[in-house]
Amino acid sequence: MLKAIILIGGPLKGTRFRPLSLDIPKPLFPVAGLPMIQHHVEACVRVPNLKEILILGYYPPSELQQFITDMIQEYKVNIRYLQEFTALGTAGGMYHFRDQICSGNPDAFFVLNGDVCADLPLQELFSFHQSKNALVSVLATEATRQQSLLYGCMVRDELTSEVKHYVEKPSTFVSTLISCGVYVFSTEVFQIMSSVFNNKQSDYYSDNNHSTKEASCMQLEQEVLMPLAGTGKFFAMPTTTWWSQLKSAGSAIYANRHYLHLYQDKNPQRLAESRAKDASNDSRCNIIGDVHVHPTASVHPSATLGPNVSVGAGAEIGPGVRIKESIILSGASIADHSLVLHSIVGRATQVGKWSRVEGTPCDPNPNKPFAKMDNPPLFNMDGRLNPSITIIGCSVTVPSEVILLNSIVLPYKELTRSFKNEIIL
Numbered sequence: 001m002l003k004a005i006i007l008i009g010g011p012l013k014g015t016r017f018r019p020l021s022l023d024i025p026k027p028l029f030p031v032a033g034l035p036m037i038q039h040h041v042e043a044c045v046r047v048p049n050l051k052e053i054l055i056l057g058y059y060p061p062s063e064l065q066q067f068i069t070d071m072i073q074e075y076k077v078n079i080r081y082l083q084e085f086t087a088l089g090t091a092g093g094m095y096h097f098r099d100q101i102c103s104g105n106p107d108a109f110f111v112l113n114g115d116v117c118a119d120l121p122l123q124e125l126f127s128f129h130q131s132k133n134a135l136v137s138v139l140a141t142e143a144t145r146q147q148s149l150l151y152g153c154m155v156r157d158e159l160t161s162e163v164k165h166y167v168e169k170p171s172t173f174v175s176t177l178i179s180c181g182v183y184v185f186s187t188e189v190f191q192i193m194s195s196v197f198n199n200k201q202s203d204y205y206s207d208n209n210h211s212t213k214e215a216s217c218m219q220l221e222q223e224v225l226m227p228l229a230g231t232g233k234f235f236a237m238p239t240t241t242w243w244s245q246l247k248s249a250g251s252a253i254y255a256n257r258h259y260l261h262l263y264q265d266k267n268p269q270r271l272a273e274s275r276a277k278d279a280s281n282d283s284r285c286n287i288i289g290d291v292h293v294h295p296t297a298s299v300h301p302s303a304t305l306g307p308n309v310s311v312g313a314g315a316e317i318g319p320g321v322r323i324k325e326s327i328i329l330s331g332a333s334i335a336d337h338s339l340v341l342h343s344i345v346g347r348a349t350q351v352g353k354w355s356r357v358e359g360t361p362c363d364p365n366p367n368k369p370f371a372k373m374d375n376p377p378l379f380n381m382d383g384r385l386n387p388s389i390t391i392i393g394c395s396v397t398v399p400s401e402v403i404l405l406n407s408i409v410l411p412y413k414e415l416t417r418s419f420k421n422e423i424i425l
């Protein structure tokens with residue numbers, strides 16, 4: 001029997017996801033029509049004999065409750081949210097809830113960082129784990145030399161796949177093979193976590209310089225994986241399937257495109273059909289490429305959507321509207337003949353007629369092999385806003401006939417004019 005753990009952090013995490021994470025916890029932000037971590041849940045339920053999914057974080061349980069109920073109903077699998085009393089780090093929560101994880105005696109358990117998006121080969125990773133008789137197996141991918149410094153970097157034995165050396169976010173180059181933040185652990189790993197925890201406790205009681213927080217917090221990467229490298233227990237399985245982090249709002253547009261593309265094979269019923277396929281149905285709007293439209297959204301037949309657009313529940317798209325490479329959240333309305341490009345339109349936001357909402361795509365550099373998304377800071381060295389997608393928070397009013405370019409609008413604003421490269425507070 002197998003289990004899975006999804007690490008979702010808490011309200012203090014996901015700051016680069018603002019303002020989208022102001023009204024919805026980041027792990028529940030919809031990408032390709034599903035809450036971000038529902039894609040993880042779907043990957044887990046495809047693994048045979050996986051009996052339970054535990055979501056670990058320090059969000060108040062009320063924020064996750066509806067999602068958990070929906071998941072249980074939809075996938076008929078045991079899913080529970082376990083709340084950490086404070087941020088316990090990437091391994092502290094697992095150690096704290098070790099009895100819950102080990103109950104029922106699983107053969108192994110997956111651990112998935114909640115802020116990655118990927119075509120996850122979980123079954124393959126588990127078979128690899130078994131074949132190596134490993135304690136820990138990690139999914140690995142290639143990055144550029146420069147970008148590798150932002151991830152966990154590994155030196156792997158080509159013959160045995162053993163991780164010989166692991167450094168978390170090194171300050172100088174170590175390897176272009178990086179950790180995807182997706183693992184399989186055997187339950188014996190808790191013996192190692194237990195000695196890390198006990199050492200920290202004795203340090204805490206013998207030396208007053210340590211804070212209580214440091215004593216209860218445990219980082220998987222630095223405190224468990226780094227010492228395991230070179231011991232014959234830690235293995236890496238490289239993958240060439242799509243993988244990316246989902247840190248900034250800009251990366252949500254990129255993830256949206258890839259998840260929509262994956263629907264072509266795995267869930268074609270989630271993609272809107274183009275009018276060309278069914279000429280008799282002229283109530284259907286014009287669809288280009290991969291587009292997801294929630295069944296309760298209304299789209300005028302003269303609108304054109306796509307490629308790579310998701311439209312949420314109850315959204316209203318008016319006549320002549322053109323939307324491309326964007327996410328329109330639930331209850332938003334885009335009035336007649338407006339244009340939305342490379343943007344995220346927040347919940348219940350209203351865009352007037354003949355307006356233009358446009359951002360700058362921030363995709364990985366296609367000319368660099370293995371390039372990942374750059375997640376640039378909001379401001380550049382001169383204090384100016386880095387060009388990025390346009391993000392409109394929830395319940396904003398954008399009037400008719402304005403242009404909103406490369407801007408971020410905080411929730412509940414009523415705009416009265418056009419804006420370019422601004423944060424509207």
Ligand SMILES: Nc1nc2c(ncn2[C@@H]2O[C@H](COP(=O)(O)OP(=O)(O)O[C@H]3O[C@H](CO)[C@@H](O)[C@H](O)[C@@H]3O)[C@@H](O)[C@H]2O)c(=O)[nH]1
Pocket residue numbers: 007008009010013056057058084086087088089090093112113114115116150151152153168169178179180181221245
């Ligand atoms: N439950 C819980 N989850 C946490 C905590 N702290 C972080 N997390 C969750 O753990 C995941 C990783 O957290 P980060 O600390 O933000 O690490 P990172 O910069 O994303 O780097 C990690 O992921 C990379 C791949 O995306 C890896 O390359 C790297 O080695 C590392 O594992 C995220 O999903 C985050 O929400 C915590 O205290 N408690």
